[in-house]
Amino acid sequence: MYAYTNGDRIVTIERCATPRGELQLQRRGTGEYEIVSNGTFLMATYNGESEKRLVKSALDAVGKTDCSVLIGGLGVGYSLEAAVNDPRVRRATVVEIEDKIIEWNRSHLAPFSGNAAGHRKARIVHADLIRWMSRTEDTFDAICLDIDNGPDWTVFQENDHLYGDEGLASLGRLLNPQGAVSFWSASSSPVFAERLERHFITVDMQTVERSDNVHPDVVYIAKR
Numbered sequence: 001m002y003a004y005t006n007g008d009r010i011v012t013i014e015r016c017a018t019p020r021g022e023l024q025l026q027r028r029g030t031g032e033y034e035i036v037s038n039g040t041f042l043m044a045t046y047n048g049e050s051e052k053r054l055v056k057s058a059l060d061a062v063g064k065t066d067c068s069v070l071i072g073g074l075g076v077g078y079s080l081e082a083a084v085n086d087p088r089v090r091r092a093t094v095v096e097i098e099d100k101i102i103e104w105n106r107s108h109l110a111p112f113s114g115n116a117a118g119h120r121k122a123r124i125v126h127a128d129l130i131r132w133m134s135r136t137e138d139t140f141d142a143i144c145l146d147i148d149n150g151p152d153w154t155v156f157q158e159n160d161h162l163y164g165d166e167g168l169a170s171l172g173r174l175l176n177p178q179g180a181v182s183f184w185s186a187s188s189s190p191v192f193a194e195r196l197e198r199h200f201i202t203v204d205m206q207t208v209e210r211s212d213n214v215h216p217d218v219v220y221i222a223k224r
Helices: 049-062 078-084 099-105 129-135 157-163 165-174 190-199
Strands: 010-018 021-028 032-037 040-044 067-072 089-096 122-126 140-145 175-185 202-208 217-223
Touching (some): 010 099, 049 202, 078 122, 129 157, 129 165, 140 165, 190 217
Parallel strands (some): 067 089, 140 175
Antiparallel strands (some): 021 032, 175 217
């Protein structure tokens, strides 16, 4: 697996202004990509295992086939790839607030996810997840959230809502019976785990080692 070094050359592929600030796609070394928001690292193509685990762990918790999946945050496409390639998934809906990230997933980032954004199972919605959740009438068997860097490291303050009591209650309303929701996090969060236990019957935490040898990523899985 790829491990970057301080000597890797970084080339800016595109930088754009959004209502939430500056978004940048950059290439590191020989061909890996990173996405940076307002100077804060968000995601990269060289670390995808935990994003894939985010989906698999939720589907394993649901324990059935013919599942509908909601993914909050497109990232570099690894979570969507895991969903559309899983035979248990009938339909995978991704809600992504940044149209540039959607565009990059259909161009520069497409080879890394097997062009998951163009898969027949995929439905990509350009919207703010919080607002979209309040309007949609859809329900899902599995909900997988990869927003910012997790409950304790949100890049945008408004996303704190997703990890609070009101947000968790809203997520519960979107779940079908026996459904499960998973959360990606850059580190463990005991406070968030306790909050999950107030809203869901079972809560589990999985750690995923990273290829760049820093602390492991964390996936929380909660089931109704």
